[in-house]
Amino acid sequence: MSAARWRRAMSPGATLPAAAAPRPAPAARMPLPAAAPDPYADSGAPRWLKFLWRHLSARHVVVAAFLLVFPFVATPFITFQIAGQALALGLIALSLTFLGGYGGMISLAQLTIGGIAGYAVSILGTSATELSLGWPWWVVIPFALVIATACAALIGWLSVRTEGIYTIMITLAFGVAFYYLALQNYTIFNGFQGFQKVYPPTVLGVDWRSPVPFYFLALACALAGYCFVKWLVRAPFGVALQGIRDNPRRMEALGFHVVAHRVAAYAVAGLMAAVGGILLVWYNGLITPNSVNTGWLINILVIAVLGGMRHPIGAFIGAVVFVLLQTFAIDLIDRERFNLLIGGVFLAIVLFSPDGLLGLWAKLRSRFGPDQVTTSPLRRQA
Amino acid sequence: MTRAQRNRWLLWLLVGGPIAVFSIWALFDNTRLYLVTLLNGLTLASLYFIVASGFTLVFGLMRNVNLAHGSLYLLGGYVGFVIAEKTGWWVLALAGGFLAAAIAGLLIQVLILRHMQGQDLRQTMVTIGLSIVIADVLLWIFTGQVHQMEAPEWLQGPIRDIPVIRAYSAYRLSLLAFGIVIGVFLWWLLNRTKVGAMIRAGVDDRAMLSAAGVNVNLVFAVTFMLGAGLAGFGGVIGAVELSMVPGEDTRLLLASLIVVIVGGMGSVVGAAIGAVILGLAETYGLAYAPTYSVVFTFVILILVLAFRPRGIMGRST
Numbered sequence: 239m240s241a242a243r244w245r246r247a248m249s250p251g252a253t254l255p256a257a258a259a260p261r262p263a264p265a266a267r268m269p270l271p272a273a274a275p276d277p278y279a280d281s282g283a284p285r286w287l288k289f290l291w292r293h294l295s296a297r298h299v300v301v302a303a304f305l306l307v308f309p310f311v312a313t314p315f316i317t318f319q320i321a322g323q324a325l326a327l328g329l330i331a332l333s334l335t336f337l338g339g340y341g342g343m344i345s346l347a348q349l350t351i352g353g354i355a356g357y358a359v360s361i362l363g364t365s366a367t368e369l370s371l372g373w374p375w376w377v378v379i380p381f382a383l384v385i386a387t388a389c390a391a392l393i394g395w396l397s398v399r400t401e402g403i404y405t406i407m408i409t410l411a412f413g414v415a416f417y418y419l420a421l422q423n424y425t426i427f428n429g430f431q432g433f434q435k436v437y438p439p440t441v442l443g444v445d446w447r448s449p450v451p452f453y454f455l456a457l458a459c460a461l462a463g464y465c466f467v468k469w470l471v472r473a474p475f476g477v478a479l480q481g482i483r484d485n486p487r488r489m490e491a492l493g494f495h496v497v498a499h500r501v502a503a504y505a506v507a508g509l510m511a512a513v514g515g516i517l518l519v520w521y522n523g524l525i526t527p528n529s530v531n532t533g534w535l536i537n538i539l540v541i542a543v544l545g546g547m548r549h550p551i552g553a554f555i556g557a558v559v560f561v562l563l564q565t566f567a568i569d570l571i572d573r574e575r576f577n578l579l580i581g582g583v584f585l586a587i588v589l590f591s592p593d594g595l596l597g598l599w600a601k602l603r604s605r606f607g608p609d610q611v612t613t614s615p616l617r618r619q620a
Numbered sequence: 621m622t623r624a625q626r627n628r629w630l631l632w633l634l635v636g637g638p639i640a641v642f643s644i645w646a647l648f649d650n651t652r653l654y655l656v657t658l659l660n661g662l663t664l665a666s667l668y669f670i671v672a673s674g675f676t677l678v679f680g681l682m683r684n685v686n687l688a689h690g691s692l693y694l695l696g697g698y699v700g701f702v703i704a705e706k707t708g709w710w711v712l713a714l715a716g717g718f719l720a721a722a723i724a725g726l727l728i729q730v731l732i733l734r735h736m737q738g739q740d741l742r743q744t745m746v747t748i749g750l751s752i753v754i755a756d757v758l759l760w761i762f763t764g765q766v767h768q769m770e771a772p773e774w775l776q777g778p779i780r781d782i783p784v785i786r787a788y789s790a791y792r793l794s795l796l797a798f799g800i801v802i803g804v805f806l807w808w809l810l811n812r813t814k815v816g817a818m819i820r821a822g823v824d825d826r827a828m829l830s831a832a833g834v835n836v837n838l839v840f841a842v843t844f845m846l847g848a849g850l851a852g853f854g855g856v857i858g859a860v861e862l863s864m865v866p867g868e869d870t871r872l873l874l875a876s877l878i879v880v881i882v883g884g885m886g887s888v889v890g891a892a893i894g895a896v897i898l899g900l901a902e903t904y905g906l907a908y909a910p911t912y913s914v915v916f917t918f919v920i921l922i923l924v925l926a927f928r929p930r931g932i933m934g935r936s937t
Contacts, residue, residue, distance in 0.1 A: 344741065396922060399929035404885070406744055407685055407877050411921060414874040418914040425911070532870045536748055543745060575760065581752030588745045589732070 309453045318449035318521075320561050325456035326521055328557030329463050329514030331541040332550055333507035336467050339547040340476060341503040342483030345397065347409040349538045350416045351390045351508045352515020353530035358382035359516050360433035360525050361426065367433050369426070375439035383512050390508020391501055398500040413535045421527040432526030436519050447520060456517050460554065463510045467550045470506070479503055533577070540584045546594030555595055631927070646908070656788070657907040658900070663792040665899025666799025667858050671872050672879035672891045673806060674850030680823045680886025681843045683740055684733060688747040689851050690873030691754035696721040696852020697859040697868075698762050701769050710772035717856035718849045724754075725848020729841050751869070759866045769859040791860060798857060799895075802850070806888050819843055823886060878917060882924045884934030893932055 309317040330352050338344045362371050363378040373381075397408045420427040438446035438455070446455055470476045479499055481489045486496050519525045528534075537560070545556025563583065567576040591598045646654040675689045686692075700717035704710055728750060736742050770776075771791040778787040810816035818839050821829045830836040854872070855864075862868065875898060880886075883894025901920055905913030924931065 396925050399925060404881075406687075406741075408881060408925070410687075411874060411877045411881060414870065415914060415918045415921070419918070422914055423911060532874075533752075536752065539745070539748065540752075575756065577752055577756040578760070581749050581756060585746065585749035585753065588742060588749055592742055 305457060309450045314449040317453045320558075320565060322449070322452050322456050323518075323521055324554065324557040324561040325453075325460040326514050326517035327538070327541060327561065328554035329456075329460050329517065330511045331538050331545070331553035331557055332460075332463050332467060333510040333514065334538055334542045335545075335547050335550055335553045336471075336510070337503055337507045338542065339549075339552075340467075340471050340483065341479050341500065341507075343398070343405050343500065343503070344539070345393070345409040345504070345507070346406060346535045346539060347390075347393050347397075347413045347416075348507065348511045349515070349535050350413040350530055351386050351393070351511040352518060353416065353420075353525070354389050355382045355386035355512035355515040356436075356519035356525045356529065357420065357427060357433075358385045359519055360436045363436065365433040365436045367428055367431070369428050370433065375441070379516065382516060383509060386512030386515065387505050387508045390511065391505040394501045394504020394508070395497075398497055398504070410532075410535065413530070414532055417527055417530050417532065420530060427527070430527060432524060432529070434524045436524060438520040447523070452521070456521075459513050459517060463513065464550050464554070466510070471550075475499070475502070537580070540580060544584065544587055544594055546596030548593055549596055552594055552596045559595065652786070653907065657903050659788060659792070659796075660907075661900035661903035662896070663795040663799075663861075663899075664903055665895040665897075666795045667854055667861065668875050668879050668899055669799050669892050669895035670802050670857065671851055671854035672876040672883075672895055673802065673888050674847035674854075675876040676880045676883070676886055676888060676891045677806075677819075677850075678844055678847035679880065681819055682733075682840055684747075685740075685744045686728075686747050686844075686847070687744060687873065688728065688751040688754060689848075689876055690869035690871070691751045691758070692721040692724060692848045692851040693855040693858070693872045694758055694864065694866075694869040695724055695754060696849075696855030697769075697864045698758060698767070698855075699852070700856030701767050701859055701864065704769055710770075713769070714853060714856050717852040719852070721852020721855065722845040722849030725851075726841060726845045728848070729844035733844075734837065734840070751873075755866060755869055762864075764866055767859070767864040769856070769864075771860045795857060795861065802853075803888075803892055810888065815839070815842065878921055880931070881921060882931055884928075884931030887931075887933040890931055890933030 308321065312321070330348055333351075334345060334348045337348070359378055359382045360367075360370060362373045362381055363375060364370055364372050393409065393412050397405050397412075420432070421430060423429065438452070440446070444451050446452055471480065478489065478494055481492075482494065482496050482499055490496050518529075522529065541556040541560045542553055543556070544559055545552030545554065560580065563580055564576060567579050587594055591601070593600070643654070671689070671693055675686065678684055678686050678689075696717035699720035700713035703716040704713035707713075728747075732746055732750075733743050736746070775791045775794050777790060779790045779793065780787045808816075810820060818829065818834055821832075821834075822836065822839055822843075826836060829839070851872075858864075858868075858872070879891055879894035879898050881894070882897055883890030883892070897920060898917060901916045902913060905916040909916075928934065
């Protein structure tokens with residue numbers, strides 16, 4: 239669904255410029271290379287080339303090169319266990335960042351959406367359990383995404399009736415309720431056992447669960463999600479969403495349908511969480527009620543807050559830090575005490591740097607470097 | 621009959637009708653099972669009420685969703701367990717559980733939450749972090765094994781010779797009494813004392829209360845202590861009935877959340893109503909349709925949210 243269509247559907251009275259025309263983007267403070275002239279400005283070069291020239295900077299190229307070379311240098315363990323997992327978790331956290339950072343709605347049910355998608359893949363597709371229906375993957379995946387997105391819209395529709403702080407409570411209640419449903423229901427969800435041996439299909443002769451292919455699969459999904467969020471928050475729909483975050487009453491007075499925008503944000507975030515959830519199931523190879531328990535619901539929030547919710551990249555930074563802590567906690571302290579470590583880190587971040595690691599970075603830069611703000615302006619939640 | 625009245629009748633009929641039909645059927649089918657389940661439901665509701673009333677009290681005054689409430693419940697339970705094991709006095713365990721949780725709550729309020737007054741979201745996240753840390757420290761100290769507390773001697777064993785039901789656990793009945801006593805105490809505290817008047821005033825308008833010369837920080841601290849203490853108190857009571865394992869904290873937190881969402885956030889009466897609804901729904905679900913007991917709870921939650929987004933006794937803020 240394109241943003242332009244959304245805008246037309248949402249605000250019939252408002253006159254806004256056509257989607258293609260340049261428009262002032264309130265959230266945009268991209269550090270444009272001020273000195274570099276834009277050689278493609280007048281030439282007849284294709285639009286995508288102009289777009290790339292305007293938006294790409296050296297750091298993008300460096301990061302992209304690193305991400306592409308990385309799996310061939312690192313050990314399979316690091317490629318799969320750390321990078322693969324971090325990308326999948328980061329995608330789910332990204333959906334929360336989108337909802338929370340740009341929509342002002344902190345939903346704890348994002349992992350539940352991912353879990354619903356994961357369960358859908360396991361139930362409809364193939365697994366070690368007889369309950370699985372064994373449909374082909376090209377039917378299963380769209381189905382799972384649709385189911386999860388619909389559930390996300392439903393959860394959103396019920397939660398947006400409440401505001402701010404209530405949203406956390408209600409989405410937490412939904413998340414825990416789904417956990418107990420999966421735990422107690424044996425006819426569909428296979429109860430405590432869950433589903434084992436849920437593997438990605440072998441497509442184009444590639445085993446997508448071996449480290450390098452899985453890494454690139456997760457990377458493609460994560461990158462798509464990241465670019466999608468970057469694009470969406472500057473599209474009319476995203477700008478309207480940020481307006482609603484800052485002042486819902488004013489937006490309503492301007493003729494925007496607040497509830498519809500919020501539910502749509504839930505649905506969009508749900509789609510991203512669903513993709514992340516499917517990746518996570520393939521990564522783990524199994525799904526059990528414990529994959530969607532309260533601990534994991536909260537871990538997604540921890541990841542998003544750890545990285546910082548003001549910029550989509552925060553979700554992935556948080557995920558990398560989280561997975562590194564999780565993997566190497568055994569070397570720092572007892573393996574059993576991982577929760578203490580992550581809880582402590584989370585507490586420290588919330589207490590001392592509410593904008594997460596990105597906020598810490600921005601603080602350091604403003605202190606020692608030139609004044610450049612790379613984060614989207616977000617009003618402090620009152 | 622006006623339209624609103626008719627709608628209200630319709631709603632009562634829609635909700636009450638199936639319940640009445642079910643009750644009549646169940647009464648004729650198996651009177652004893654129905655009544656025992658009713659008692660079980662009410663006693664469970666009583667425990668839920670004790671825990672959730674603390675939650676709703678804190679929320680009502682400070683707009684602070686204390687997601688560490690479940691951890692405080694578990695903390696109270698464990699402390700009570702240790703005290704009961706060392707001294708053998710159950711009443712002392714109750715007091716110890718209450719105090720331990722109250723002090724923990726006071727520390728949380730004074731050391732952390734006070735410094736971020738007005739930042740609801742951040743406060744909630746802090747309590748999430750705290751709940752992770754507290755739960756893990758408790759797991760560290762008490763390990764993952766199940767701890768079961770003994771009921772005091774004078775409450776052990778069943779009460780016999782009740783008509784129809786025949787015998788029922790004395791301890792479970794005492795839970796009902798605890799719930800009622802605490803409910804009455806809270807009503808008295810909120811409606812008949814000066815502190816209660818301050819708390820109620822704070823719920824309505826914090827700024828005005830502060831302008832009237834009341835030390836709002838003190839009122840906050842006292843309320844948070846009371847709310848946390850109630851969680852600990854519930855923990856000791858629940859430790860006998862439900863047993864203590866890591867994971868119980870989330871269960872009680874979820875119960876508290878649902879109770880206050882259904883009943884209306886910030887309202888003690890709402891917490892009582894929500895607790896009764898949740899307790900009855902859970903026990904009847906378990907007794908008559910075991911696989912779907914959670915779904916009942918869920919359906920109730922959705923129905924309430926659909927018709928009364930702020931809960932049954934909730935007011936708009």
